[in-house]
Amino acid sequence: MSSCSDSKPLIRQKEADENTFLKKLKQHGELIAAIMSGILIGAGWLLDKSNMNTPSIVAYLLAFVIGGFAKAKEGIEETIKNKDLNVEMLMIFAAIGSAIIGYWAEGAILIFIFSLSGALETYTMNKSHKEISSLMELQPEEALRIADGKEEIVHVSELNVGDHILVKPGENVPTDGVIIQGQTTINEAAITGESMPVSKGLDHEVFATTVNITGSITVKVTKPSSETLFNKIIELVQSAQSEKSPSQLFIERFEGTYVKVVLAVVILMMFLPHYLFGWSWTDTFYRAMILLVVASPCALMASIMPATLSAISNGAKNGILFKGGMHLENLSHLNAIAFDKTGTLTKGTPEVTDFVGKEGLSKENILLVTGSIENHSTHPLAQAIVKYARKHGNGDLLNIETVEDVTGFGVKAVVDGEEWKIGKADFVGKEEAGNFANGVAKQLASEGKTIVFVKKNNTVAAVLALKDVVREETKAAIDELKKAGIYTIMLTGDSEKTAQAIAAETHVDEYIAECLPETKVEELKQLKKRYDTVAMVGDGINDAPALATANIGIAMGEGTDVALETADIVLMKNDLPRIAEAIRLSKRMNRIVKQNIVFSLAVIMLLIASNFLQILDLPYGVIGHEGSTILVILNGLRLLKKQ
Template identity: 75%
Template sequence: MSAQAQLLKSNKPIPHENLWKKLKVNGELIAALASGVLILLGWLFDKSGYGTMSVIVYMLAFVIGGFAKAKEGIEDTIKNKELNVEMLMIMAAVGSAIIGYWTEGAILIFIFAMSGALETYTMNKSHKEISSLMEMQPEEALRITDYGEEHVHVSELTVGDLILIKPGERVPSDGEITKGRTTLDEAAITGESVPVSKSNHDEVFAGTVNLNGSITVRITKPSHETLFHKIIELVQSAQSEKSPSQLFIERFEGQYVKIVLAVVFVMMFLPHYLLGWSWTESFYRAMILLVVASPCALVASIMPASLSAISNGARHGILFKGGVHLEQLSAIKAIAFDKTGTLTKGKPEVTDLIVQDGLTEEEVLLATASIESHSNHPLANAIVKYAKGKLSIPLIHPDSIEDVAGWGVKAVIDHKEWKIGKASYVGKEMAEAFANGTAKKFASEGKTIVFVQRGEELAAMIALKDMVREEAKLAIDQLKEQGVYTIMLTGDSEKTAQAIAAESHVRDHIAECLPENKVDHLKKLKKKYGNVAMVGDGINDAPALATANVGISMGEGTDVALETADIVLMKNDLSRISEAIRLSQRMNRIIKQNVIFSIGVIILLILSNFLQMLDLPFGVIGHEGSTILVILNSLRLLR
């Protein structure tokens, strides 16, 4: 087999294909550098007295350096039926050559080509995050069949297939672990560097890395519908969507170019008659004006910054659905939070267990957990989980069990009747008096209370609570420092809402709030504060997320979140909101710096030209240099 055939079989690119790919990506930069070398040669020929040869070399520099931008400018002009910045540069370079300023015209083309190459580099750099993500999904998977194992392309996997993923390998498609235990690096999905432990029935996502254990996974989604694939599509879509500032600049550019051309045409004649300039001087100053008045730096002020910020966010698990949402975020004055699953973990946990004198914790927990293990209720699951962590013996099977709808559950263990449920089920007066009225104190703390009755006596009281996320407190404090008003909207009772609000540090709360009420409250907040964000955990908060100026959804591996909000926090870490606001503020600050700087340079160069203090080479350097500087300034957002 030939070396070429071997490379094809191994799916590796052929060396000359790699070379062509690199040349294609860096084509603008290579052309610009070649143009620079030709300019140097033209200048040497001119100094040596070879005038004709010098002009020929300069013409080559024009063609090689200016081809890409000229092609782009002409195509855009034909497509949009409107002149653009590229056309201004071509006219200025050709005009310079007509009046004999070949060197200046060539330098203009060279620096314009360099700024274009740098802008392309910025675009490629911002897309590199996505390219590197795409490379993280393996092409092959080890499928388990009735006849053994076989290597198949990821596109051949179907829902229900079993695959084996060994230590060090990447997960090829979304699925559920059916066998094995391991630790996965999910940084590609969540931006979180800390590995996550996974075992039976846990979800795994394409592109994540299996660190230390072999696992068998059942495929739950085809490769084109994985969360990983949707993230890539989302960021690509965000990068192609233009922000309001970018759209304004593009609309402004078309009108501005027409005004510049009109002023340049007037300047070719008016100074000759009014100021006594020679025709050559008038035309020369008109060409300089054509160069320095072009809004290249202004046009490049926004898009590179926006792309860099979106890429930065994606790398840290913050997905923006477009530049408009990223730009708006810095103006947010108030944020409303859903409670369950957003400020809290969304699952109740046992916080307190009080047992009647004469009984042991182990005895009560064993009976309670054994009965509750037959229920799927969240409170029952929390009690069973708590008991398993405390007990050293396995659960037992009740002799009989009966679910009393709306009240609780009744069971018999060793001929003794047990009741588990709310206060009114076991006896309200007895429940309120239990443990010196501790139930009232627990209720004021926002806890849910489950009573356990053994025979005719109250055996125990179990307090449960949907715990506030540790990072939520820090996140709310950070938002307060940034001057953002925080409020919690929840359907829970006033007592529970008050307790959770105090614990999570939110400034205000509204209890007993139905989904339609959340929309009404958000409208009121928008009237009062202007720009308002809503943070929720998915579909149930969709109306409120849509009503807010910016909807922020908790992700943590759910593709539902990708479809409901403007911004998705891939890890349920609320502190990322503050980080996203800072990123938005940095981006807007850099855009303002770029706009002010570029306008300032244009005004300075235009005035210098009218005062006949500016020569074409310095006009070219000043104008194109400012374009390069604003692009470099935008690149800071990638850090």
């Protein structure tokens, strides 16, 4: 019995492995088919060189079927659905036309190149569907509801407006509501993106997915779970991603027109020259087939894909991840960039920037005691003070047995018979705090810094100023973008005073303070009206809607998974100067793409004209067509080199 039961987990594991394998095989099916098609083309060429004509044709025919099946199926389905022809159908016709006149290899190569580009496009598109699932995983599923003095755990979807829920320290707030009992500190980074926790008390709003840090609170539900601010973030991402870019719409319109024109001309070519110029039916059909081959957009398609992939590879080697050619192309047209503050322009964590001690008291001793007391707290400000005290204090931190947390105000403790208080001005005495060191706290606060007071017995002993410090490379990055003529804006959930101070330090042209996710989206829409092409740079969950709304979303590599999945471009090393480098790469790519397009169109027109004048034989037409394809690919590969 035991052996049978022991084998069940192994069987389940084997089935799971098989399902995973099949899932991956399905995801990469087009790419595998394209590779197999290429191998068969190579085999067909070798067989042809060995004068084994029939096996060679069989190999080419298999390359047609395996490589072209997905695109042929897609082309036929789209044609039926939209009642309009597309490039997929033209490529299939061109390949069949090549086979009809005996050029199996050329037809197979057309199929191979087109199927490979389609496989890469499908792979990229599959990557873009992860951000919604990433967002959904952050939504709390359960809540502790209080009714008639009893507590019960219920699913979030069962909560009704007016219900009372208990949120304990360390828990996520399950839905939007208002505090009706208790005081606490809330980490609202999921909504505002700001690292500084916010003190909350009676009648203060709290939002779903934010984190309760210190005290237990009772919250009155004000919105159904389906209408929370967090769910609005999800809806905004979905809405922004459903909109097609102007370039995409143009390509879709151009595609149908191009196919119709080429096929119409080919059909006319099969009949008119016989009656107008006296060509034989053999010559007429021969010239029509040559036209179908040379007019196929193989070189035109290759004008963009190799150059784009080369530029993407170049960017990846230099810490810039592009999620698609569209975003890389749009980057060169950029006129303005909006930056989130926390974690983007700044480091994302508070640091002690100033320490002012009372004259006559040992500053090192004050820091030692302050750090020892704050070491009992997990609050981000407390941890920043501990870090500063370890570096600048006098010796190792003290072992303090009892520290009392006064929710919403600070902490207090007795050390060697002396009472110490650390916290807000109201906690240590507002008047005394304001007069300390000639009002230094007011000056520090005007610089956008958070102020913490230290009181020893009945005297304010010190003041510490903390701030989310600007990254060292931020100023240089902003200045370089401004030199390139790009307008810079900072969007932040911070107060007006803090935003003004950070904006001045980072050199941005404009700032907008007190932004919620909805505000950022609206500001992005207004910026797009003013500057046409606008990028958004961010790293937090709250930035996801703005990243999706902007023409180009740029995420910091150390940001949240949601920001990384939603963004179009990721700076893998959190290096802001890479943005200017990415713009230069985009401009290089667009120049090469334009060169390729002009060249490939010129070659197609030349081949068509030569065919019509009957001075172009099929072998030379194939050489010109395939040769132009090889040249534009080689030109695109130049982007692999760094300049």
